[in-house]
Amino acid sequence: MLAAVTAIDIRRHFAPFIIVIPTYNRRFPMKNLELETTLAQQDWNDRARKNALHYICSERKDWDLESFFKSGEADYDSLAAPFLSKLGFATEAMSMIEVGCGVGRVTRSFARRFASVTALDVSEEMLGRGRGLHKDFHNIVWTKGDGKTFSGVESRSMHFAFSYLVLQHIPSKELVLGYVREMMRVLKPGGAFCFQFNSCTYPTMNWKGRLLWRLVDESVEADRSSWVRNGGRKIASVIGVDGLAAGRTWRGAVLDPREVLETVWESGGLVHRIRDWGAPRTWCLGIKDEL
Numbered sequence: 086m087l088a089a090v091t092a093i094d095i096r097r098h099f100a101p102f103i104i105v106i107p108t109y110n111r112r113f114p115m116k117n118l119e120l121e122t123t124l125a126q127q128d129w130n131d132r133a134r135k136n137a138l139h140y141i142c143s144e145r146k147d148w149d150l151e152s153f154f155k156s157g158e159a160d161y162d163s164l165a166a167p168f169l170s171k172l173g174f175a176t177e178a179m180s181m182i183e184v185g186c187g188v189g190r191v192t193r194s195f196a197r198r199f200a201s202v203t204a205l206d207v208s209e210e211m212l213g214r215g216r217g218l219h220k221d222f223h224n225i226v227w228t229k230g231d232g233k234t235f236s237g238v239e240s241r242s243m244h245f246a247f248s249y250l251v252l253q254h255i256p257s258k259e260l261v262l263g264y265v266r267e268m269m270r271v272l273k274p275g276g277a278f279c280f281q282f283n284s285c286t287y288p289t290m291n292w293k294g295r296l297l298w299r300l301v302d303e304s305v306e307a308d309r310s311s312w313v314r315n316g317g318r319k320i321a322s323v324i325g326v327d328g329l330a331a332g333r334t335w336r337g338a339v340l341d342p343r344e345v346l347e348t349v350w351e352s353g354g355l356v357h358r359i360r361d362w363g364a365p366r367t368w369c370l371g372i373k374d375e376l
């Protein structure tokens with residue numbers, strides 16, 4: 086008994102310093118959705134303050150605004166436009182919701198084509214920057230989400246729902262599937278959805294990278310108190326890795342596409358296509374049933 090208590094205390098209080106607690110997350114899966122969403126808000130606010138553009142699109146550290154928004158337009162062209170035109174949507178008279186809009190990288194491309202855009206995000210820091218960068222766009226409604234629902238967004242009010250580079254960061258499967266249900270709820274019958282999630286079934290790093298990130302993730306996640314999380318992040322920076330790109334709010338839940346399909350169907354959606362099954366960027370496209 087004493088040994089067990091001592092082990093737990095060591096984990097809780099010294100985790101960032103001893104770092105190796107490889108089974109922590111599996112043995113103590115976090116089920117407190119309230120806490121998960123609070124941590125997501127804090128972490129995304131921290132990322133926005135440090136370098137919003139980089140944490141939105143982490144392939145570059147030094148984005149200039151022009152190339153950043155060009156990348157958003159390119160994503161609109163390749164990810165949303167073909168589906169919208171296949172459906173024959175006259176977007177200029179339509180409303181849409183972007184889930185996890187960040188500072189509006191793709192939002193502005195939607196705002197140029199849709200009558201109104203609800204730009205939802207969990208981070209007020211991201212939303213504040215987004216508002217500031219889009220003062221001339223009067224059809225964007227910047228909306229602070231609670232991290233679990235799209236409360237405040239009316240049911241059956243949207244023609245289109247889109248989400249990219251967001252669900253892959255959400256810490257638990259329950260929350261991701263809850264978001265899928267919410268997308269179906271807010272869509273009008275006949276409305277369309279196009280969202281990306283992570284269903285990766287293979288390692289995306291070599292063993293050294295995996296080990297290093299595992300240690301950093303574990304030290305950040307060992308305890309929910311901010312001093313342990315910040316301690317883990319400081320240690321990460323000492324060993325030359327970015328502690329803000331660690332933990333469950335960065336490396337979120339990996340889903341089996343079958344669970345996503347089931348959730349869409351149960352909530353009244355009809356899936357047209359799942360693209361890149363088993364990859365980090367899996368897409369689910371379809372429409373809400375007319376019934």
Ligand SMILES: C[S@@+](CC[C@H](N)C(=O)[O-])C[C@H]1O[C@@H](n2cnc3c(N)ncnc32)[C@H](O)[C@@H]1O
Pocket residue numbers: 125129140141142184185186187188189190191205206207208211230232233248249250251254255
């Ligand atoms: C990597 S950025 C992508 C932003 C945008 N989708 C883009 O492609 O430019 C992820 C965004 O998702 C937001 N986010 C993370 N968890 C969220 C949640 N549970 N609900 C809503 N937004 C969330 C973050 O605040 C951040 O702005």
